[in-house]
Amino acid sequence: MNGAHPLQEKKRKKSIKEISPIDVYKLLPKTNCGECRESNCMAFATRVVNGELTITDCPPLLTNEHHEARTELADLLAPPVRVVTIGKDDHSIAIGGKYVLQRHEFTYHNPPPVAIDVHDLMPEAELLDRVRQIEQFSYNYIGRKLVLNAIAIRSTSHDPSVFRQAVKKIAEISQYPVILCSFDPAVMEAGLSEIPASHPLMYAATRENWKSMAELSLKYHAPLAVFAPNDLSLMRSLTKTLHMSGVSDLVLDPGTFAENGLPDTISNFSLIRTQACRDHDELFGFPILGAPIAVWAGEEISEEVLKWREAITASMLLSRYADLLIMHSLDGWVLLPQLIWRFNLYTDPRKPVSVEAGVKIFGKPDRDSPVLMTTNYALTYFTVESDIKTANLDCYLVVVDTGGISVESAVAGRIFTAESIASSLKAYDIKSLVNHTTLIIPGLAARISGETEDISGWHILVGPKDSSGLLHYIREHWPPEA
Amino acid sequence: MVAQKNHKNQLIHEQLLTLAPQLLELLKGVQQVELENFAMDIGNLELFIPMGRTTDALDTVSNPNKPVKPTQLIPDHFVPHITEYPGKIREVTLGATKSNGGTRGSTITIGGSTAPAFTDFSHPLVHPPAIALDVFDMPVNLPKVLKEHVQEVMGDPAEWARMNVKKFGADIVTIHLMSTDPLIHNTSPAQAAKTVEEILQAVDVPLIIGGCGDPKKDADVFTKVAEMADGERLLLNSVTLDMVEAKTLERVATAARDHGHLVLAFTGLELNNAKELNRRLYEYIPPERIVMDLTTVALGYGLEYSFSIHERARHAALMGDTELAHPVISASTNAWAAREAWMQMAPEYGPRELRGPIWETINAITLLLAGIDIYMMMHPAAVLTLRDIINRLGTTGHVSSDRIDDWVSVRV
Numbered sequence: 001m002n003g004a005h006p007l008q009e010k011k012r013k014k015s016i017k018e019i020s021p022i023d024v025y026k027l028l029p030k031t032n033c034g035e036c037r038e039s040n041c042m043a044f045a046t047r048v049v050n051g052e053l054t055i056t057d058c059p060p061l062l063t064n065e066h067h068e069a070r071t072e073l074a075d076l077l078a079p080p081v082r083v084v085t086i087g088k089d090d091h092s093i094a095i096g097g098k099y100v101l102q103r104h105e106f107t108y109h110n111p112p113p114v115a116i117d118v119h120d121l122m123p124e125a126e127l128l129d130r131v132r133q134i135e136q137f138s139y140n141y142i143g144r145k146l147v148l149n150a151i152a153i154r155s156t157s158h159d160p161s162v163f164r165q166a167v168k169k170i171a172e173i174s175q176y177p178v179i180l181c182s183f184d185p186a187v188m189e190a191g192l193s194e195i196p197a198s199h200p201l202m203y204a205a206t207r208e209n210w211k212s213m214a215e216l217s218l219k220y221h222a223p224l225a226v227f228a229p230n231d232l233s234l235m236r237s238l239t240k241t242l243h244m245s246g247v248s249d250l251v252l253d254p255g256t257f258a259e260n261g262l263p264d265t266i267s268n269f270s271l272i273r274t275q276a277c278r279d280h281d282e283l284f285g286f287p288i289l290g291a292p293i294a295v296w297a298g299e300e301i302s303e304e305v306l307k308w309r310e311a312i313t314a315s316m317l318l319s320r321y322a323d324l325l326i327m328h329s330l331d332g333w334v335l336l337p338q339l340i341w342r343f344n345l346y347t348d349p350r351k352p353v354s355v356e357a358g359v360k361i362f363g364k365p366d367r368d369s370p371v372l373m374t375t376n377y378a379l380t381y382f383t384v385e386s387d388i389k390t391a392n393l394d395c396y397l398v399v400v401d402t403g404g405i406s407v408e409s410a411v412a413g414r415i416f417t418a419e420s421i422a423s424s425l426k427a428y429d430i431k432s433l434v435n436h437t438t439l440i441i442p443g444l445a446a447r448i449s450g451e452t453e454d455i456s457g458w459h460i461l462v463g464p465k466d467s468s469g470l471l472h473y474i475r476e477h478w479p480p481e482a
Numbered sequence: 483m484v485a486q487k488n489h490k491n492q493l494i495h496e497q498l499l500t501l502a503p504q505l506l507e508l509l510k511g512v513q514q515v516e517l518e519n520f521a522m523d524i525g526n527l528e529l530f531i532p533m534g535r536t537t538d539a540l541d542t543v544s545n546p547n548k549p550v551k552p553t554q555l556i557p558d559h560f561v562p563h564i565t566e567y568p569g570k571i572r573e574v575t576l577g578a579t580k581s582n583g584g585t586r587g588s589t590i591t592i593g594g595s596t597a598p599a600f601t602d603f604s605h606p607l608v609h610p611p612a613i614a615l616d617v618f619d620m621p622v623n624l625p626k627v628l629k630e631h632v633q634e635v636m637g638d639p640a641e642w643a644r645m646n647v648k649k650f651g652a653d654i655v656t657i658h659l660m661s662t663d664p665l666i667h668n669t670s671p672a673q674a675a676k677t678v679e680e681i682l683q684a685v686d687v688p689l690i691i692g693g694c695g696d697p698k699k700d701a702d703v704f705t706k707v708a709e710m711a712d713g714e715r716l717l718l719n720s721v722t723l724d725m726v727e728a729k730t731l732e733r734v735a736t737a738a739r740d741h742g743h744l745v746l747a748f749t750g751l752e753l754n755n756a757k758e759l760n761r762r763l764y765e766y767i768p769p770e771r772i773v774m775d776l777t778t779v780a781l782g783y784g785l786e787y788s789f790s791i792h793e794r795a796r797h798a799a800l801m802g803d804t805e806l807a808h809p810v811i812s813a814s815t816n817a818w819a820a821r822e823a824w825m826q827m828a829p830e831y832g833p834r835e836l837r838g839p840i841w842e843t844i845n846a847i848t849l850l851l852a853g854i855d856i857y858m859m860m861h862p863a864a865v866l867t868l869r870d871i872i873n874r875l876g877t878t879g880h881v882s883s884d885r886i887d888d889w890v891s892v893r894v
Contacts, residue, residue: 181890275562340781409777
């Protein structure tokens, strides 16, 4: 890091969409050795271009013999937005690394970490409690654990020794990556010297302090945020100057302005990212930092209103190119939508929305166990699956092919119909699995229950509208009365 | 300067490069460019008009062999890269006043975009997105947090519509004729038309007419309503490819055309289907009478598919795909399908009184960035916030001079 890799490349780089498997293949060892577990080098190249594998997955390429090819490949495949790493090696987080402006063009990489703030004048007990809360916040979403990722330590004391103490206390109890926040180089150095090998993100270099901050960044090998509020010319001056000073792990903060400044904020973020991805503008080819926490420095109004504003600002910045967020609210209703939206936005848009239709078996069902039904829309399926598992139900789940459409839409769109239910029951030979002919359909398909009974010949029970009610429902209704 | 994606076309490319400096000279200080006598093939065409020097910023200073650390800030400046697109979203007007054959007190025009929403402020909004609030023609099950705002008017569609306009500031009212569903109350088309008539009398904003989803019954209902409300420029929600299969599309589209209404073309997250449905509709009704519903899915249940489909559709339309150059609607009420919006959860996730409305708000705002032109909404707090954001997002240059870096040292 921080080596002044020349930025002055003349030739326009190919975008990830223009790179073909052949471009990659040409630079591979071409031995078809299979060490990458692909059948041949061409197959490997294809998966690299699709973003499914990286060149480090090819062991021969890592040998000295292929050093030159590896460098060339790394250049070819380098994203227009650099990757910057924050934190100690095994607890580090990567930010940036974006290849495209719009998600559907490829896939967004490196979901933006959410950092929550603490400050150095907090009483010790409060500080430690807040760190614990940050680390413990989690939400189980379709089988994934969504969590917060970093701690931003702010200096409200403006006193180097007070800041150093706070950094020390946090380092003692937490391995989370850290962002040190102060515009005073003396305060910054006090914090850095306490955790010299942790690569915290330094926040931030400005027009006034850039020289000292650049020296600290080099001395402590710490990435550096650049703060140029609503002034993209200044941003360019700073990134250019810092790069010339030898600092190349930069993070851009054009300022997060809420309320009246919101459009300018969205505009600045968009202009930076557009120029990086469409024009390969290297002065803007760095991760962007969003600071929804800034709403707390504005007018004094009720906390609830500020939290509402912070939630809205954060979600907009997630959609508009933020690679890292610093927030203040620890409230679930503020954070939940951010963590879920981040997870969703960073999924691969090329993956199908549906899961395979068929019969899924949960627990150890016997011939008297309930038969449930849902559609093959991935999110519906995973929700039902997670609820069945949480409830420890022994049952069969018939997954009907609705082309990846949810229950409600599939009923409205006449895809999930009495006929399609009857034919699924037949196709998967459900009769052979159980000794009864009672089927529980989703509550959202209630209106077709009568028809389904007529056409399928099965006795239909209308289940809960939401699968979170399944356990309760089964307790009340199963086994059905004769 | 027209640059073709086809890289083999080096010759043209080089000619353009030699022209570039002159073009740039001509364009100095120009904010808008009109192209006269201009025709092009709508294919994979990208139109870039740089509004000045695009810098290869480090050329002048970077010399890796001789690293000299700067002692002064090296000046640089930023010139935004403005993209001009060949396409434009059609403008569609909902509602008709007396002078235009209707009885509405006001009309709402949507669409007209010439660039992706809110990403390029040299292309300000042509028409701000409009907000329609829902009314149901029968008592319905709603999440508790939504119900408490409308409980008193449930079962009285006209009163509900009045409240949406007066109390919650709806630009448009949507009446969902849910009771017409053959599997619910199978209300007759005549009765449905009467409900619509009552709402037309209760409020003077434009209306959206929601059917039950049955392609045959909806056709009967829409045809009847279209006749009754001749000239009102209602938006019929919706026409579908199922209507093609049920052979009812022609009847509905023709009724809409003959009686001066609009249709909402609904498809499920699939642009080829959206284009096909529009092509079918062009046979019967002018394109300026079509709005698209590409499907809005709840946050946590596939909002990302809605987000990307809207970004793709808008980009394709602006690049010249006229079959997608229609304004789009989003039912952000669908956000309430997410259990995180309505369910009681552990205390660390906060009360549903806040989780619900923030869910609908974020659902709406996310798609606002992707280019939505009309919303169908319900929760008053979500409506207020969205309206506030729409008003602000229209113009830049209002950054307050306050020191926003105060967040670093503020004691909260």
